[in-house]
Amino acid sequence: MTKRGAYGAAGLSLGIPTAKTLGRSQARFAGLILLPLLGSLAGCGYHTAGRAVTIPESVRTIAIPAFVNQTQTYKIEQLLTSAVVREMITRTHYHVVSDANDADATLHGVVLSTSTTPLTYDSQTGRAASALVVISMQVNLVDRRGKSLYQNSSYLFREQYEVSRDLTSFFEEDSPAFRRLSQDFAQTLVSNILEGF
Numbered sequence: 001m002t003k004r005g006a007y008g009a010a011g012l013s014l015g016i017p018t019a020k021t022l023g024r025s026q027a028r029f030a031g032l033i034l035l036p037l038l039g040s041l042a043g044c045g046y047h048t049a050g051r052a053v054t055i056p057e058s059v060r061t062i063a064i065p066a067f068v069n070q071t072q073t074y075k076i077e078q079l080l081t082s083a084v085v086r087e088m089i090t091r092t093h094y095h096v097v098s099d100a101n102d103a104d105a106t107l108h109g110v111v112l113s114t115s116t117t118p119l120t121y122d123s124q125t126g127r128a129a130s131a132l133v134v135i136s137m138q139v140n141l142v143d144r145r146g147k148s149l150y151q152n153s154s155y156l157f158r159e160q161y162e163v164s165r166d167l168t169s170f171f172e173e174d175s176p177a178f179r180r181l182s183q184d185f186a187q188t189l190v191s192n193i194l195e196g197f
Helices: 024-041 077-089 177-193
Strands: 061-063 095-097 104-121 126-142 148-162
Touching: 077 095, 077 104, 077 177, 126 177, 148 177
Parallel strands: 061 095, 061 104
Antiparallel strands: 104 126, 126 148
16 A cells, blocks of 8 residues: 555655645645636636737727738639628717728728638539638728727738639639628638737
C-alpha cells in the first residue's frame, strides 16, 4: 500500500503550495491574487480581427459611399455596396445616405481580392459542384471628425456555395449565387459592425 502525501499519490511533490504548507493567511492572500488572474483568463476567447468602439448615440445618419474595387471582378463593389445599404436600412435605426457630408459617420470599403476555389466535383460531368468563395476587404467606419468607430484592414468573408454553372461564371453580375453572396456578406459585415467585432 502506498502512502499518500499532501501532493498526491506516492508522496510526489508537484511544487504547488497548499493550505497545509502555507499558513491560513498566506493561503487567503494567494487565493486573492490567483482568483482575479484565473478570472481574466476565463474571459479569453475568439474575437475577429476588427477593432471597434461602440457606436455613439449621437450617430443617427451613416453614409455608405460606393466601395472601391481593386480587383478584376466586374461590378463587385456595386453589388456589395447596395447589399450593405439594404442590410443597414433593414436591420438598424440609422438613416443611410450616400454623401459623407450629410452623415454623422461614414462606412468606407475597399474590395482587395476575390477568389473561388472548387471544393467538390460532379462525378458525371467533372465540373465543380461547390466552391469556396473568399472576399478580402478593408472596412472602416469613421465619425465626422475622422475617429474610427470600426476598422478592419483585413476583413475576410468565406462561404461555401453550390455552383450550378461553370465556376468562371460565378462572379457574373446576374448570377443568383453572386446575389446570394452579396446578401450573406452584407449580413455578416453589418453584424460585425453592430456587435463591435
